[in-house]
Amino acid sequence: MPGVEHLPWHQPLWEALSGRAWQAHAYLLHGPAGSGKRELAERFAAWLLCSQPGPQDACGSCASCKLYRAASHPDLFILQPEEPGKAILIGHVRELVAAIQQTAQQGGRKVIILEPAEVMTIESANALLKSLEEPGAGTVFLLLSDQPSFLLPTIKSRCVLQACPLPPAGLAAQWLAGKLPELEAGQRDMLLQLAGGSPLRALEYAQDxxxxxxxxxxxxxxxxxxxxxxxxxxxxxxxxxxxxxxxxxxxxxxxxxxxxxxxxxxxxxxxxxxxxxxxxxxxxxxxxxxxxxxxxxxxxxxxxxxxxxxxxxxxxxxxxxxxxxxxxxx
CATH class of the missing domain: 1.20.272 (Zinc Finger, Delta Prime; domain 3)
Incomplete structure (x- = not known):
């Protein structure tokens, strides 16, 4: 779908998610920082919300896709800290739970992207548990985490775990070269090494x-x-x-x-x-x-x-x- 980046190393993960006979009510996408979890979650969310999804992607033309592309889909909920480095507090979770209890405005699914899941306080994680145990019909949680070991076992046990590994070195270098053609190969290699092999993190490092x-x-x-x-x-x-x-x-x-x-x-x-x-x-x-x-x-x-x-x-x-x-x- 236009506006949602398809990272080449995600194709096996995408096929595993979109090819399921039935969709779970909660997924935990976990892996190193910069592995592209957010990009994968956004692609998956667009597909889940689409009224006419294809086997490989959202259709891009239905009313739901148009709302998604305009960042105004009423059935998509994003839960993040108010500021980078801050925690997701219990008040934020309670507001989310109240919102998703309403009927889906587009008549389809409701999708929640929660990132990073590990910054929930114990109180906010516990407040989320009931919704993870008994979500409303058609509600799908997409939790993203760089540090899944920091999550409560009760949170992880209620999610389908999907590992999101880094791409092979050659694919990472090829992708980064397409994004940063103005840099010398040695500079891109150094960025990748500093980023621990993550091309997305390397791109962020270059911008910073x-x-x-x-x-x-x-x-x-x-x-x-x-x-x-x-x-x-x-x-x-x-x-x-x-x-x-x-x-x-x-x-x-x-x-x-x-x-x-x-x-x-x-x-x-x-x-x-x-x-x-x-x-x-x-x-x-x-x-x-x-x-x-x-x-x-x-x-x-x-x-x-x-x-x-x-x-x-x-x-x-x-x-x-x-x-x-x-x-x-x-």
Whole structure:
């Protein structure tokens, strides 16, 4: 259907969903960030709401499809946090439940897209349970999650689970080249590596000028090691950078040093921009201390993903202080 992107790596998933003999009342589309869950959910929602769906797609011409394309379909409900990084509160769920109890205005299905499902509070998740157990006739929930392990087991048990994996590397590179022809192949490859193989996330990174931000962070780490910048200075300079992403980079660098200490293989040092730094510090950093810092980073990352109220400036200053202490020669 026009306006709904069909990602090439979704075709097997699409055939599995649209080819079902009967449609479940709730699906949990789960997979890595940037795997295209939202695009798949929107395509599926358009197909579910269409009055004359074909085997491969919504018809695109019925009244329901026209309303969907205009983003004004009265039987499509989107439940998201009010702001990125915030939780879905019980009040939001109660409003949704009240709305979907009404008769479908177009006489067909009612579809709810809930994203990201893992940011529901325990209270809001419990408020949703009854609707998942006993939805109205023709009501279909599409829950999307990057972190399904954070969901209550009672929520997952009431949904058909559909994994949404990342595409093969070759297909991801081909798709990204079509979206970013102005970039050099090396830049696109670096974006894909930083995005963990997700082409959608790589495209988002390109739009957010992440390569430039990465360069600034790498330069800051070098200045830290040379005592040209303090942890506090860098924490202030990085105030607008996503803290989860910074923790992922430092966790990756810690792992790279540990691997290199075991193998002495330059390929284990990761991306070329940090290889000289990591190779330098691997010669004297203590593995036990590095493992402790790595565990600390992962614990804070999980807290951020769970929306714990951590102050970013203090978090980064502590991280950089520990990194600096870690690499001091003994």
């Amino acid at each position: 000028q992440l390569l430039q931000q990465r360069s600034e962070v790498v330069e800051g780490v070098k200045q830290l090691l040379k005592r040209q910048s303090s942890p506090g200075d860098l924490a202030a300079r990085w105030a607008k950078l996503p803290p989860v992403l910074l923790l992922e980079w430092f966790a990756g660098w810690s792992q790279a040093v540990l691997r290199y200490q075991l193998t002495q293989d330059d390929a284990d040092l990761g991306l070329a921009d940090m290889q000289p730094v990591l190779k330098y510090i691997s010669g004297f950093v203590q593995a036990d201390a590095l493992l402790q810092l790595h565990d600390w980073i992962l614990e804070r990352r999980v807290k951020l993903l769970r929306r714990a109220p951590l102050r970013q400036d203090l978090l980064l200053e502590s991280l950089l202080g520990q990194w600096l202490a870690l690499v001091q020669r003994t």
